[in-house]
Amino acid sequence: MSIMKVLLEDTISVSSFLLCTAALFIVLLFKSSTKCSRYKFPPGPKPWPLIGNLNILNLKFPQNTMCKLAEQYGAVFTFHMGRKKYVIVTGYEAVKEALVTQADDFGERGLPASKKLNFNGKGIIFAGGESWKTMRRFALSTLRDFGMGRSTMEDRIIEEAQQLLEVFAQYQGKPFNPTININSAVSNIICMLVFGQRFQYDDPQFLRLQELLRETFRLSSSPMTQLYDALPIPMFLVGDRLKAMKIHAEARCYYTKVYQQRKAEHDRNDVRSFIDRFIVRQNKEQDNPNTFFDDQNMLLSISNLFAAGTETTSTTLRWGLLFMMKYPHIQEKVQAEIENVVGRERPPRTDDRKRMPYVDAVVHEIQRFGNIVPTNLLHETKVDTTFRGYHIPKGTPVIPLLTSVLFDKTQWQMPHEFNPGHFLDAEGQFVKRDAFMPFSAGRRVCVGESLAKMELFLFFTILLQRFTFQPPPGVQPQDLDISPSPGVTTSPKRYEFCAIKR
Numbered sequence: 001m002s003i004m005k006v007l008l009e010d011t012i013s014v015s016s017f018l019l020c021t022a023a024l025f026i027v028l029l030f031k032s033s034t035k036c037s038r039y040k041f042p043p044g045p046k047p048w049p050l051i052g053n054l055n056i057l058n059l060k061f062p063q064n065t066m067c068k069l070a071e072q073y074g075a076v077f078t079f080h081m082g083r084k085k086y087v088i089v090t091g092y093e094a095v096k097e098a099l100v101t102q103a104d105d106f107g108e109r110g111l112p113a114s115k116k117l118n119f120n121g122k123g124i125i126f127a128g129g130e131s132w133k134t135m136r137r138f139a140l141s142t143l144r145d146f147g148m149g150r151s152t153m154e155d156r157i158i159e160e161a162q163q164l165l166e167v168f169a170q171y172q173g174k175p176f177n178p179t180i181n182i183n184s185a186v187s188n189i190i191c192m193l194v195f196g197q198r199f200q201y202d203d204p205q206f207l208r209l210q211e212l213l214r215e216t217f218r219l220s221s222s223p224m225t226q227l228y229d230a231l232p233i234p235m236f237l238v239g240d241r242l243k244a245m246k247i248h249a250e251a252r253c254y255y256t257k258v259y260q261q262r263k264a265e266h267d268r269n270d271v272r273s274f275i276d277r278f279i280v281r282q283n284k285e286q287d288n289p290n291t292f293f294d295d296q297n298m299l300l301s302i303s304n305l306f307a308a309g310t311e312t313t314s315t316t317l318r319w320g321l322l323f324m325m326k327y328p329h330i331q332e333k334v335q336a337e338i339e340n341v342v343g344r345e346r347p348p349r350t351d352d353r354k355r356m357p358y359v360d361a362v363v364h365e366i367q368r369f370g371n372i373v374p375t376n377l378l379h380e381t382k383v384d385t386t387f388r389g390y391h392i393p394k395g396t397p398v399i400p401l402l403t404s405v406l407f408d409k410t411q412w413q414m415p416h417e418f419n420p421g422h423f424l425d426a427e428g429q430f431v432k433r434d435a436f437m438p439f440s441a442g443r444r445v446c447v448g449e450s451l452a453k454m455e456l457f458l459f460f461t462i463l464l465q466r467f468t469f470q471p472p473p474g475v476q477p478q479d480l481d482i483s484p485s486p487g488v489t490t491s492p493k494r495y496e497f498c499a500i501k502r
């Protein structure tokens, strides 16, 4: 046999081998996306091999694609993220049915690949099973015991808001970007609860933590991270994932330092923060080999509370002040009601809220229209689940789409307009609306809901009692851009305002 012949035969056999492997790969791809025949998934757009429906997904604003698909396929549909089937639940009725009526079935957290790496099922937000239950219960009871939703907390928020007023006043009516100062004020509230201390607004460590947080939120929903979650892309190819891991490690280093410091100084008679309480519990359970009060749960719970407690509320406040600039007639009505009910001599308190229906309606409308967690966090079916005639296997990722609830045209008179009237009756009294669901609902409903509501009402009214917010000279209210920036939390685009003393 000549060398030429061997080479030729080898080449043919290698190429046939490659061809067969490719064919098998494609068959497997199709097979895996059409398996589970004993289940009945809802309808949805036809998937492509490997990429699924990613070709039609708006990676910057996935909620827009999903709302459009709901018009075509109905309130519940299937969407293929790469090879994985996601069930998307849309509209008030269906989301309520899934999260509240079938709370057990839909209450598990879905974990995209990028979150698995950093969180490993620990902490609160990206945790599951018994560990999650224990950490969530512990966080709720600790936050409540330290005053979440009560008057001790109210005093702290009022003090922090006074600090913010002073910082705003230093700009003497000149234009500035309020983002970092608002973040600092809001973050200090959760820092007092979690670390037992507040920070000066120019503390470099504090500023660095916030920078890390902003970057984490930006990266966790970047188009590259979404592709990484949907496709089996090797991690070293995804720069955003590597950056996110570096940031996570830096933040963790800081939390570990604080934790060790608190542990060293630990005094059982001076328990004033989440960390202190955790240490007490850890000591109590040190002989229990099955305890969930381990260092990893500690660090990740701190990280979750710090992130969720800072970013969401400060983003909502920034939306609120932008809407007030954009709609000066609404700002005037808010200020008139504050003036009538509270006057100028003392700061507003939460007790005033029931006599301030217009302000209450405006704060609710800011949250509805701001829509800051548009896709919600990912859920997952806990067991094989029958829902609206479909049969969905255990472990299916589910998106209960909050945008579709907050803008549901069967629930809101003018969903795409900023209209405080959505929360007022004919007599101008405040009305609760069931479809007001910015904190989601059911088993996984936001842990910080009552704290966030208190913060939003107090910061907003205290700021508007003292200042009128106006666009920089030369910019008209109608020119202000109120379209969102993309992200897992949607924030307003960078803006500046003038805080004019009243």
Ligand code: HEM
Pocket: 109, 124, 125, 126, 136, 143, 190, 304, 305, 308, 309, 310, 312, 313, 316, 372, 373, 376, 377, 378, 438, 439, 440, 441, 443, 444, 445, 446, 447, 448, 449, 451, 452
């Ligand atoms: C305007 C402010 C806020 C909004 C709109 C908001 C919204 C949300 C949403 C939509 C979820 C996901 C719920 C789900 O998976 O169904 C969530 C979860 C969570 N939020 Fe908030 N949140 C806010 C403020 C806060 C604050 C101040 C804290 C801290 C005390 C906090 C802590 C958490 C935690 C720990 C979770 C995870 C709950 C779990 O998985 O069991 N949030 N939040």
